[in-house]
Amino acid sequence: MNVFRFMLQNRGQVLELTFEHLRLVGFSTLFAMLMGIPLGIAIAHRPRFNKPVLATANIIQTIPSLALFGFLLPVPWLGERSDRLAILALTLYALLPIIRNTYTGIRGVDPAVVEAGRGMGLTESQLLFQVELPLAVSVILSGVRVAVVISVGLATIAAAIGAGGLGEFIFRGLAMVDDRVILAGAIPAAVLALAADFGVGWLERRLQPR
Amino acid sequence: MERARSSPAIEFRDVSYRVASTQVLSEFNLQVQCGETLVLLGRSGSGKTTSLKLVNRLLSPTSGEIRVKGVSNAEGDVIRLRRSIGYVIQDVGLFPHFTVERNIGLVPKIEGWPDDRIRARVQELLQTVGLAVDTASRYPHQLSGGQRQRVGVARALAADPEMLLMDEPFGALDPLTRDELQREFLFLQQRLHKTVVFVTHDLREALRLGTRIALMEAGRLVTVLSPVEFLRSTDALAAAYVRAFGEGLESAANRGTS
Numbered sequence: 001m002n003v004f005r006f007m008l009q010n011r012g013q014v015l016e017l018t019f020e021h022l023r024l025v026g027f028s029t030l031f032a033m034l035m036g037i038p039l040g041i042a043i044a045h046r047p048r049f050n051k052p053v054l055a056t057a058n059i060i061q062t063i064p065s066l067a068l069f070g071f072l073l074p075v076p077w078l079g080e081r082s083d084r085l086a087i088l089a090l091t092l093y094a095l096l097p098i099i100r101n102t103y104t105g106i107r108g109v110d111p112a113v114v115e116a117g118r119g120m121g122l123t124e125s126q127l128l129f130q131v132e133l134p135l136a137v138s139v140i141l142s143g144v145r146v147a148v149v150i151s152v153g154l155a156t157i158a159a160a161i162g163a164g165g166l167g168e169f170i171f172r173g174l175a176m177v178d179d180r181v182i183l184a185g186a187i188p189a190a191v192l193a194l195a196a197d198f199g200v201g202w203l204e205r206r207l208q209p210r
Numbered sequence: 211m212e213r214a215r216s217s218p219a220i221e222f223r224d225v226s227y228r229v230a231s232t233q234v235l236s237e238f239n240l241q242v243q244c245g246e247t248l249v250l251l252g253r254s255g256s257g258k259t260t261s262l263k264l265v266n267r268l269l270s271p272t273s274g275e276i277r278v279k280g281v282s283n284a285e286g287d288v289i290r291l292r293r294s295i296g297y298v299i300q301d302v303g304l305f306p307h308f309t310v311e312r313n314i315g316l317v318p319k320i321e322g323w324p325d326d327r328i329r330a331r332v333q334e335l336l337q338t339v340g341l342a343v344d345t346a347s348r349y350p351h352q353l354s355g356g357q358r359q360r361v362g363v364a365r366a367l368a369a370d371p372e373m374l375l376m377d378e379p380f381g382a383l384d385p386l387t388r389d390e391l392q393r394e395f396l397f398l399q400q401r402l403h404k405t406v407v408f409v410t411h412d413l414r415e416a417l418r419l420g421t422r423i424a425l426m427e428a429g430r431l432v433t434v435l436s437p438v439e440f441l442r443s444t445d446a447l448a449a450a451y452v453r454a455f456g457e458g459l460e461s462a463a464n465r466g467t468s
Contacts, residue, residue: 116303119266119375120317120365121292130316134307209307 003187006180014169018188021165024083024158025151025192028090032147036095037140040102041128050103057096065089065154069161086155086163093154094147101143105136138208145200152193156185166192217280219244219373219405220265225274227260227429234260235429238274244372247399247406249420251413251451257429258409262375265407266292278373293317296366296374296404300381302358304350310336310361311346317369335364340394356387363395373405380415392418413455417441417463425451437463 007014043050063071068089072078078085109132117127133140159167169185220242227235235257242248250258263269264276267288275282283291304313312319314335315328323331336343339360350358359379366374380388392415399406410416416423417437425432425440425448432447440448441463 110301110303110306112299112301112303113305114303115268116297116299116301116362117305119268119292119297119299121289121294122316122320123289126320131305 003180003183007184007187010184014184014188017164017166017168017185018192020083021152021155021167021189021192024086024090024155024163024165025148025196028087028151028155029094029144029148031087031091032094032098033144035091036098036143036147037102039095040099040140041106041132043099044103044106054096054100054103057099060092061096065093065157066160068092069157073161082158082161082163085161086158086165090151090154090158094151097143097146097150098140099143101146102136102140105139105143106132108139109135135209138204141200141204141207145197145204148196148200149193152189152196156189217277218242219279220407221277221280222261222264223275223277225261225264225271225276227257227264227269228272233429235264235271238429238431240424240431240434242405242407244405245403246421247408247419249416249423250407250409250426251411251416251420251423252426253411255428256426258411258426259377261426262377262407262409265375266295266297293321293369294371294373296371298359298362298366298374298376298379300378302350302362304358304361304365306350308349309346310341310348310350310353313350313361314346314365314368316365321369331368332364335367338367338398339364354387355383356391359383359391367402371404374407376406376408378409378411381410381412388415395419413451414462 039053043053060068069085072085072089075085078088113131113135114127117131122130155165156167156170158165159171166185166189170182170189173179173181173183173185218241220240222238222240225235225238226233238257238261240248240261250261252258260269264271265278265283267283270284275284277283278291278295304310305316308316311329311332314332315323318328318331332346333343336345341357341360341364345353345357345361350361353361359382362379380391383391396419408416408419410419417440420437422434422436423440424434425445427447433443433445435443435448441452443449443452
């Protein structure tokens, strides 16, 4: 097939763009986890804040991605390097599923278990790390899984602002009206999404409490 | 036996507790003596569970104080306080991701006991509550309701607390298992002499297990009576309870020795 011949001929670039893509997705998911998991825990423990936090994350989610990239472009430090900007935008999009699933996971822990733990004299951090997080981990990871799959798709649009990644092929192919070039970006992106889905899903099942 | 040699194990002094506009507990005064099983009896919403949670500071009183071994429980470290008081609840609340052994051994572990001492303690406790030693490696979902609550009791006893707070621990069990666990509780109490505060709405259970029964209604303490006194009480509420539970209570109250 033409597409695969094209990919093979340009394997150096395919590989390079795949790594760029992975870098965008990897960093943004990492940052989103670092922000989203603590935020999810916080709103699970202080239900007062859950509405405003989830609403904010929801609103971010509704901003069209191309528009968000555009909005962030004039921001001083960010605008200088388009990959910074892309990572920030992807991080913002990944927040909602991670915050929401962390919140749901922690709230889903049997209240009797938490009460018994507290009554036995566990400190709040012992309760969090030994009871709540282990019991919520598979729900949290399924949020991460959704976030990663969304990010892999969205990251293709980052090429529009010059951040690289597999979107380069897609945009180039669109400009050249050449399906082979489009697919050379789209196929690896789809494979990445499936692999991430499978990988995190596997981890999720492994860590599932009995 | 009823000599007041030292300060009571637990003492409620003019304790009130309110949430928003609801007065859950009003000017509650009660003393629990060392080694006795004091039963808090009352219908749901009478403030029994609230009283219990005030003792280990899962809740804090709006006014008044609770003294544990003569010292206000608002002073000092709440974590230390809770680890010195065993806590058993109706829903058991075993950690589903821990084996029975880890469930029972959790407090000893975070208290820094060496592993072999924890293992020995777990084995000892399993026998104490009438479970086979090979239960240790199983997970809560593999146990029956009765076995789970036995583990719950073993876990509460793990660090050898002087006091136990038990919130309807046998309430969710079938009558036969409940009967079995009540019998074993009495047997255990003869050996261990813990100070126990036991919440129930079941008069039969109260008569059988309690050395004294504190009758509560709408956040107030109505009266404190021994099981035998309770049956003869002319108090309207106590009499209503006795009527509601019908016949056969005399035999439950005359549980022989002790």
